[in-house]
Amino acid sequence: MSRKLFELGFDRNQPQTNRIALKVDSQVPTWMSGSFIRNGPGMFYVGKQRLNHWFDGVGMLHKFEFDQGKVNYESQLLDCSAARAATNEDRLTYSEFATDPCWGLFGRMRSMFQHGPTDSAKVNLAKIGEQYFALGETTMQIEFDIDTLESIGQYNFNQPKFGTSSTAHPHIVGQEAYNMITKYGPVNHYQIRKMDKDATKCASVKTLFPSYMHSFGMSERYYVIAESPFTVQSLNLIAANRPFIKNFKWNKKRGTRIWVIDQKSNQVVFKQEIQPFFFFHFVNTFDTESGVTFDMVTYPDAEVIQSYYLENLGNPDTSIPGGVLKRFDCNFSAGEVNISQLSNVLMELPHIDYDRYNAKSDYRYIYTLSLTNNNSSFYDQIAKIDINTNKSIFWNQEGCFPGEPVFVPSPQSKAEDDGILVTLVLDTTNESSFLLLLDASSMQEITKIIAPDPIMIGFHGQYFKN
Amino acid sequence: MKIVFIFLFVMFAMPDSTEATDTGTVQIQVDNLQNKKGQLGVLIFKAKSGYPDQHEEAYRSIFTPINDQKPIITIKDLPYGDYTITIMHDENNNGVFDKTIFSVPKEGYGVSNNPEPRTFGPPQFEEGMIKILNELTTIKIKLRYHD
Numbered sequence: 001m002s003r004k005l006f007e008l009g010f011d012r013n014q015p016q017t018n019r020i021a022l023k024v025d026s027q028v029p030t031w032m033s034g035s036f037i038r039n040g041p042g043m044f045y046v047g048k049q050r051l052n053h054w055f056d057g058v059g060m061l062h063k064f065e066f067d068q069g070k071v072n073y074e075s076q077l078l079d080c081s082a083a084r085a086a087t088n089e090d091r092l093t094y095s096e097f098a099t100d101p102c103w104g105l106f107g108r109m110r111s112m113f114q115h116g117p118t119d120s121a122k123v124n125l126a127k128i129g130e131q132y133f134a135l136g137e138t139t140m141q142i143e144f145d146i147d148t149l150e151s152i153g154q155y156n157f158n159q160p161k162f163g164t165s166s167t168a169h170p171h172i173v174g175q176e177a178y179n180m181i182t183k184y185g186p187v188n189h190y191q192i193r194k195m196d197k198d199a200t201k202c203a204s205v206k207t208l209f210p211s212y213m214h215s216f217g218m219s220e221r222y223y224v225i226a227e228s229p230f231t232v233q234s235l236n237l238i239a240a241n242r243p244f245i246k247n248f249k250w251n252k253k254r255g256t257r258i259w260v261i262d263q264k265s266n267q268v269v270f271k272q273e274i275q276p277f278f279f280f281h282f283v284n285t286f287d288t289e290s291g292v293t294f295d296m297v298t299y300p301d302a303e304v305i306q307s308y309y310l311e312n313l314g315n316p317d318t319s320i321p322g323g324v325l326k327r328f329d330c331n332f333s334a335g336e337v338n339i340s341q342l343s344n345v346l347m348e349l350p351h352i353d354y355d356r357y358n359a360k361s362d363y364r365y366i367y368t369l370s371l372t373n374n375n376s377s378f379y380d381q382i383a384k385i386d387i388n389t390n391k392s393i394f395w396n397q398e399g400c401f402p403g404e405p406v407f408v409p410s411p412q413s414k415a416e417d418d419g420i421l422v423t424l425v426l427d428t429t430n431e432s433s434f435l436l437l438l439d440a441s442s443m444q445e446i447t448k449i450i451a452p453d454p455i456m457i458g459f460h461g462q463y464f465k466n
Numbered sequence: 467m468k469i470v471f472i473f474l475f476v477m478f479a480m481p482d483s484t485e486a487t488d489t490g491t492v493q494i495q496v497d498n499l500q501n502k503k504g505q506l507g508v509l510i511f512k513a514k515s516g517y518p519d520q521h522e523e524a525y526r527s528i529f530t531p532i533n534d535q536k537p538i539i540t541i542k543d544l545p546y547g548d549y550t551i552t553i554m555h556d557e558n559n560n561g562v563f564d565k566t567i568f569s570v571p572k573e574g575y576g577v578s579n580n581p582e583p584r585t586f587g588p589p590q591f592e593e594g595m596i597k598i599l600n601e602l603t604t605i606k607i608k609l610r611y612h613d
């Protein structure tokens with residue numbers, strides 16, 4: 001990617017910003033009353049150590065608060081043990097996704113057992129009941145105060161910090177949330193658990209070599225677990241002197257395993273090993289007459305993780321692979337999985353109107369980051385994909401790199417795309433960032449709201465209504 | 467007036483070419499299956515890219531269990547057009563078309579139209595191309611095994 005994009009988007013630490021009113025025009029909808037919060041890395045330099053990977057940075061929350069046409073902005077490092085250690089001790093003391101503290105083997109062992117993996121929950125956000133959480137891939141999720149962004153406490157899955165990971169994408173059903181954790185050990189398990197006080201176990205399947213998991217599927221009747229061949233020998237997580245993700249290898253000799261678990265009986269009702277592919281995100285999962293269908297953004301292998309190393313991102317000649325949207329129809333009685341491609345758009349960080357259309361078979365629109373071409377060095381446009389017609393509409397601007405688009409329905413919204421897309425865009429031409437509001441129906445710009453500083457490239461965002 | 471009436475009648479009587487009716491079903495009878503172990507993987511290619519076994523390039527793919535010595539695989543809603551279809555007999559159920567280090571298939575495979583394999587490699591993409599132009603198309607694909 002260009003040097004400017006790398007320097008502004010990744011290769012630095014982001015200053016925190018106290019609450020500030022942003023300059024807006026009259027186009028900001030007055031009905032928007034709530035907060036758009038974006039999670040992501042805010043620190044790639046800890047002491048003298050530069051972290052290795054996009055998924056490593058110490059987490060930071062950026063909040064844009066909408067109130068009757070006015071917009072306030074503030075940002076804050078996610079207050080957690082890892083961030084406190086990084087800022088107070090000026091060194092990395094927790095193991096990140098692809099970076100370990102600069103200690104020798106015994107230091108690393110000490111680090112793992114004294115400190116464990118990072119609790120910097122920098123990936124996603126969720127409102128569960130009346131609580132707001134920053135979510136990561138370890139078992140420690142951080143509850144925060146939506147007014148101040150200050151941490152309230154830590155939720156974990158009543159599991160040891162070491163030897164367990166979770167997805168960053170729980171499913172919200174009413175006031176409850178369900179997530180999948182992976183327990184590593186002599187026998188490895190994927191477990192679906194409620195994110196309640198006791199982390200109630202709902203279902204469990206065993207696996208010999210667990211895979212890296214970022215999300216799982218949940219329809220009204222079933223949980224869906226997809227295990228790509230990007231797997232680990234769990235002993236290596238302890239014994240090998242490598243950061244977490246470097247223990248995972250692409251196994252060319254096997255495919256991707258699908259488990260479908262009935263939510264009532266908690267029994268596996270369908271299991272099959274199909275063609276190998278890698279993925280981060282389930283887009284949607286819904287029941288059908290013959291079984292269950294799920295849509296995913298897929299890759300032929302796990303090279304995309306390699307492409308996110310800062311060393312690769314900083315290379316002006318490299319491009320990143322785009323994911324492909326595929327549909328998997330599981331027919332239980334026939335024992336068959338039918339796979340089809342839903343769009344030609346190269347994409348990542350897909351978003352739907354989750355509240356209204358998750359687990360619904362009639363959902364039609366996916367809003368996603370996308371690549372303008374195969375040589376794009378990073379996600380440089382937003383796409384709206386109509387999966388019924390396979391037609392797409394795009395927003396892009398020279399030198400601009402948007403973040404995940406988040407759909408906010410209009411108050412009287414009836415059509416699925418009647419609402420606004422909110423996304424945070426890094427503008428390398430003007431060395432700034434702006435919050436972009438798009439008409440979700442037409443993808444036409446409504447307004448841009450300039451942030452006080454350029455904001456580093458992050459992951460998921462959510463809009464929380466007041 | 468009469469001409470206008472006929473024109474309008476013809477207009478409304480003609481099928482709308484934009485309706486999603488131009489799809490057909492393909493029934494594949496799989497011949498020469500050596501055993502009923504594992505599953506069958508079917509890859510449907512619209513273009514040469516990825517043929518014969520790169521699933522990520524396939525237009526559609528299906529993984530189905532083997533319930534019969536002469537299984538019939540049904541593929542529905544395939545838009546009218548030209549396709550080359552490959553089948554692998556995934557005997558060990560690993561979702562992968564296993565080959566030796568010299569790229570010789572370890573598992574049975576077949577291509578639509580049943581073209582002869584070349585000395586070093588699979589049949590040409592074009593040799594396996596079939597046309598889907600009817601509501602129902604029935605084909606046979608014979609599996610080959612390199613023992």
